[in-house]
Amino acid sequence: MAAEFPAPLDPLTRAHRPMGLRERKKLKTRIAIRRATYRLIAEQGYEATTVEQIAEAAEVSPSTVFRYFPAKEDIVLTDEYDPVMEEALRGRPAGEDPLESLRSVLTRTVAAFLEHEPEETRQRARLLVEVPAVRARMTETMAETSQVLSRVLADRTGRAADDLEVRVFTAAVTGALREVLIHWAERDQRDDLVALVNRALDTLKGGPSL
Structure with a gap:
């Protein structure tokens, strides 16, 4: 389950x-x-x-x-969700495309944040834009999340835990999520955040449309 x-x-x-x-x-x-x-x-x-x-x-x-x-930055950025995302990713169907597995996990996570703590989510996104220290620490925390997801994808694909392709792939996905949050905040959070995540992942899949 x-x-x-x-x-x-x-x-x-x-x-x-x-x-x-x-x-x-x-x-x-x-x-x-x-x-x-x-x-x-x-x-x-x-x-x-x-x-x-x-x-x-x-x-x-x-x-x-x-x-x-x-650090103070950690208070606004740290949550308890990495273990939940790890388990959710492990529970995705065997043989599913890795990008689609991550899409399911990330969009559900973002939707949960928006549903359960909308004001905190918006406040966190604003701080990413307004406070350089928060943005810098966000990059580090995303890297930590990427490592968690990399281990799961390595297990699912039979690759080594330090496989370069897996690390690059998950880093690209979490980096895309970081850019989505910044883009959303810069545009006064007017857009549908889940739709933006899907749009970013579509870009990773096929590249920007010309």
């Missing part, structure tokens, strides 16, 4: 695996920190929001914030 796609900011409800009490407590803390951060940024802006303010709003210590998120 394919993995479910619940609310990204409430992964306690996700059904793909059970969670122990300690893991649930840590996850609740991460969620509280992220929600406090989104709220403060919406009220006073990214640069004016400090880790100390975030800690106070989330009712934790600054050291706890740093233990969960090494």
Whole structure:
């Protein structure tokens, strides 16, 4: 069965695996920190929001914030979705075209974010355009997601985990997703984000139309 796609900011409800009490407590803390951060940024802006303010709003210590998120950029960019996407990709039909497998996983993920946390998703996209540090960190987090997806595709195709073609392919797909988010934000988020993802993946498949 394919993995479910619940609310990204409430992964306690996700059904793909059970969670122990300690893991649930840590996850609740991460969620509280992220929600406090989104709220403060919406009220006073990214640069004016400090880790100390975030800690106070989330009712934790600054050291706890740093233990969960090494940098402020990580708070707005990190989520719990890589394991869900990994399981969903592993659950795609055997022999399916890799691009179509990734299309299914990515469009469902984006649709889940838009459904369950629309304002946070829009805020994150705006920060990608407005804050260079967030955009730079986004590139790093996309690379980490690409590695996760590469391992799954390598397993599905019988290739080595460090296969160059698989790495290039998944990097191209996650890079396309990054550009879609930036494009969407630059155009004041007027477009259908899921449609943009499909359009970008079509471009990878056939190249830009002339």
